[in-house]
Amino acid sequence: MSGWLKIVGLGPGDESLVTPEANTALAAATDVVGYIPYVARVAPRDGLTLHASDNRVELDRARHALDLAVQGHRVVVVSSGDPGVFAMASAVFEAVEEGPDAWRTLDIDVLPGITAMLAAAARAGAPLGHDFCAINLSDNLKPWALIEKRLRLAAEADFAMAFYNPRSKSRPEGFEKALETLRTQCGADRLILFARAVSRPDESLRITTLGEATADMADMSTVVIVGSSRTRIIDRPVNPIVYTPRFTPE
Amino acid sequence: MSGWLKIVGLGPGDESLVTPEANTALAAATDVVGYIPYVARVAPRDGLTLHASDNRVELDRARHALDLAVQGHRVVVVSSGDPGVFAMASAVFEAVEEGPDAWRTLDIDVLPGITAMLAAAARAGAPLGHDFCAINLSDNLKPWALIEKRLRLAAEADFAMAFYNPRSKSRPEGFEKALETLRTQCGADRLILFARAVSRPDESLRITTLGEATADMADMSTVVIVGSSRTRIIDRPVNPIVYTPRFTPE
Numbered sequence: 001m002s003g004w005l006k007i008v009g010l011g012p013g014d015e016s017l018v019t020p021e022a023n024t025a026l027a028a029a030t031d032v033v034g035y036i037p038y039v040a041r042v043a044p045r046d047g048l049t050l051h052a053s054d055n056r057v058e059l060d061r062a063r064h065a066l067d068l069a070v071q072g073h074r075v076v077v078v079s080s081g082d083p084g085v086f087a088m089a090s091a092v093f094e095a096v097e098e099g100p101d102a103w104r105t106l107d108i109d110v111l112p113g114i115t116a117m118l119a120a121a122a123r124a125g126a127p128l129g130h131d132f133c134a135i136n137l138s139d140n141l142k143p144w145a146l147i148e149k150r151l152r153l154a155a156e157a158d159f160a161m162a163f164y165n166p167r168s169k170s171r172p173e174g175f176e177k178a179l180e181t182l183r184t185q186c187g188a189d190r191l192i193l194f195a196r197a198v199s200r201p202d203e204s205l206r207i208t209t210l211g212e213a214t215a216d217m218a219d220m221s222t223v224v225i226v227g228s229s230r231t232r233i234i235d236r237p238v239n240p241i242v243y244t245p246r247f248t249p250e
Numbered sequence: 251m252s253g254w255l256k257i258v259g260l261g262p263g264d265e266s267l268v269t270p271e272a273n274t275a276l277a278a279a280t281d282v283v284g285y286i287p288y289v290a291r292v293a294p295r296d297g298l299t300l301h302a303s304d305n306r307v308e309l310d311r312a313r314h315a316l317d318l319a320v321q322g323h324r325v326v327v328v329s330s331g332d333p334g335v336f337a338m339a340s341a342v343f344e345a346v347e348e349g350p351d352a353w354r355t356l357d358i359d360v361l362p363g364i365t366a367m368l369a370a371a372a373r374a375g376a377p378l379g380h381d382f383c384a385i386n387l388s389d390n391l392k393p394w395a396l397i398e399k400r401l402r403l404a405a406e407a408d409f410a411m412a413f414y415n416p417r418s419k420s421r422p423e424g425f426e427k428a429l430e431t432l433r434t435q436c437g438a439d440r441l442i443l444f445a446r447a448v449s450r451p452d453e454s455l456r457i458t459t460l461g462e463a464t465a466d467m468a469d470m471s472t473v474v475i476v477g478s479s480r481t482r483i484i485d486r487p488v489n490p491i492v493y494t495p496r497f498t499p500e
Contacts, residue, residue: 016274019364021266058496061353084371086496090379097484110372113348114269114362121334122360129340131400133383133409146408152380153407156398172379220481234347236354243343246308246336248392 003069004104007089009082009113010041012208014199019116025076025111028138034078042078056140066095066103082115086136086164116223117162118184120195124206125234125241127225130248132160137178139171147174148181160231160244163224167215169214176215182226183210189247191227194218197207207233207242251316252320253393257339259332259363260291264449267364275326275361275480283315284338286326292328306390316353332365334388336414366473367412370445373455375476375484375491377443380498382410388427389421397424398431405435410478410494416468426465432476433460441492442479444468457483457492 006025011017031049032042039052053061059114069075079087089110096103112241121128134155139147153162167175180188186209196204196219206217210226218224230248234241256275261267275403276282279309281299282292289302303311319325328383329337346353371378383404389397404411417425432440438461446469456467458478468474480498484491 007267011269013254014271016271017362018271019261019267019269024266026417082368082372084368084376084378086380089376090493090496091376092496093379093484093491094497096491097482104484105488106288107488108491110376112364112368112372114364115368116336118332118362118365122332122339122362125343126334126339126360128334128384130336131383132324133381133404133407134378135381141496143500146498150407150409153403154383157383157403157407158396159400190492232347234343234354238357240316241343241358243340243347245344246340246391248396250393 002240003072003074005065005069005075005077005092006110006111007077007083007092007109008111009079009087010038011114012081012116012199013197014120017119017199018112021111021112022113028074029076030067030073031075032078033061033075038078058088059095062088062092062095063099065092066099066106071108079113079136082113083110084112085115085134098224099143103137115117117225118162119198120193120223120225123195123198124193124207124225126243127227127231128160129244130160130228130230130246134162134163134164136164137174138165138168139174144174147178151178151181152185155182158228160228161226165220166218166222167226168220175218179210179213179215186226190201191223191231191233193242194222196222197224207240253322253324253356255315255319255325255327255342255358256361257329257333257342257359259329259337260288260363261364261416262331262366262369262449263447267369267449270365271361272363278324279326280323281318281325283311283325288328290485291423295490303452308338310339312342312345313349314358315342316349319356320352324449329363332363333360334362335365337386355487355495363496364449366414367475369448370443370475374443374447374457374475376493377477377481378412379494380410380478380480380496384412384413384414386414387424388415389424392423397428401428402429402435402465405432408478411476413474415470416472416474417465418470422465425468429460429463436460436476441481441483443475444472445475445493446472454486458492
């Protein structure tokens with residue numbers, strides 16, 4: 001039997017945001033590998049083995065998945081959102097690059113998904129409707145100085161910005177520092193959105209300004225979006241709309 | 251009857267990348283409004299009116315959709331990819347902001363989709379696997395100087411970069427200038443990907459370097475991705491993998 005590996009994005013949470021392509025891959029799999037809460041989203045069935053592992057063991061998980069595929073299993077590695085955006089795809093390729101030759105000949109596909117920032121942006125309106133950047137605020141794998149530099153340059157470029165992994169228990173001070181840098185660069189009136197658990201039962205969306213924002217408005221389930229200087233709010237009798245227009249004057 | 255407006259992303263082309271949520275909206279619609287090739291992706295049926303319009307009339311199209319919804323129609327505005335990324339969502343909100351009060355009370359939703367850069371990145375591996383930015387290279391609605399500035403700052407920030415609308419007949423020189431700026435900032439060895447019509451029958455993917463890249467490698471159906479300094483290629487007996495690792499050393 002010829003094994004394969006598919007690295008699949010399950011979207012932000014709701015089943016209605018999982019692509020048919022992702023479901024087809026899951027239906028053909030013999031093994032599903034991933035972080036515990038993402039594997040829990042896959043329905044058990046005969047012939048399917050679920051391998052759930054804890055957070056922060058991405059490389060071990062990737063190697064396990066590659067081993068199974070080389071042995072002839074049909075393996076799906078699940079990520080939430082899109083697997084290519086701060087998720088499992090890069091971890092798998094790091095493992096392939098450093099691993100045995102057999103891993104390089106494997107049939108490996110990445111199946112895209114709805115990433116958290118786009119689900120969050122859709123809920124708010126279109127805050128990423130013009131040029132934007134996406135930054136992982138975790139400094140587990142890069143120096144904080146690089147995060148600071150990217151924040152300053154992104155502000156100077158007047159990008160809208162989406163932030164993944166804004167805050168964790170192990171580094172509570174990082175997001176506070178990021179907010180301070182953004183306030184200095186962008187001013188207190190700049191719009192900021194905290195979108196938590198979008199499409200899940202405990203979804204919440206808070207729209208405020210950098211001047212009013214505090215670090216405790218985010219946790220590890222939150223995507224944070226900071227507008228560009230052009231991002232605006234349409235107040236209306238129903239929910240407000242936050243969007244970035246397409247047009248930038250000379 | 252109470253009308254509504256949903257701004258829906260159909261993904262990059264293949265049906266297997268359309269979310270169930272998008273199909274549910276289309277099934278409930280009385281009217282579909284959009285650019286000709288995107289409306290052509292919606293199956294005709296009794297009770298559904300298709301309103302296809304030409305390119306570059308986004309605001310007129312948005313106003314037409316809003317008018318229909320106010321009259322009680324259930325209207326889907328279709329975009330390819332994700333409607334919030336260089337697509338119809340911002341155009342609709344521009345129209346709402348400048349339009350009559352009745353438009354502000356409407357039930358308006360944005361339904362996310364698989365945007366072109368994420369479909370392209372998945373096909374290549376994971377070139378957007380770490381911090382990245384997305385820039386629309388069209389200068390129809392913003393000054394070229396702003397595009398140049400963003401390119402320089404994005405290179406300085408060492409973002410991977412995705413470029414939408416790299417090239418059109420009306421401005422053939424823009425993308426050539428962008429490549430020249432990127433070559434100066436990032437060096438000739440930096441990886442660049444040209445992903446055309448991903449998930450469609452005429453899909454193509456070309457992996458090269460800035461030194462070898464020429465403007466005619468892109469057209470308006472191409473998404474261009476330029477790696478960060480960390481983006482690398484894994485050569486293998488089968489298709490090569492391009493990815494950006496999660497780890498950045500001090």
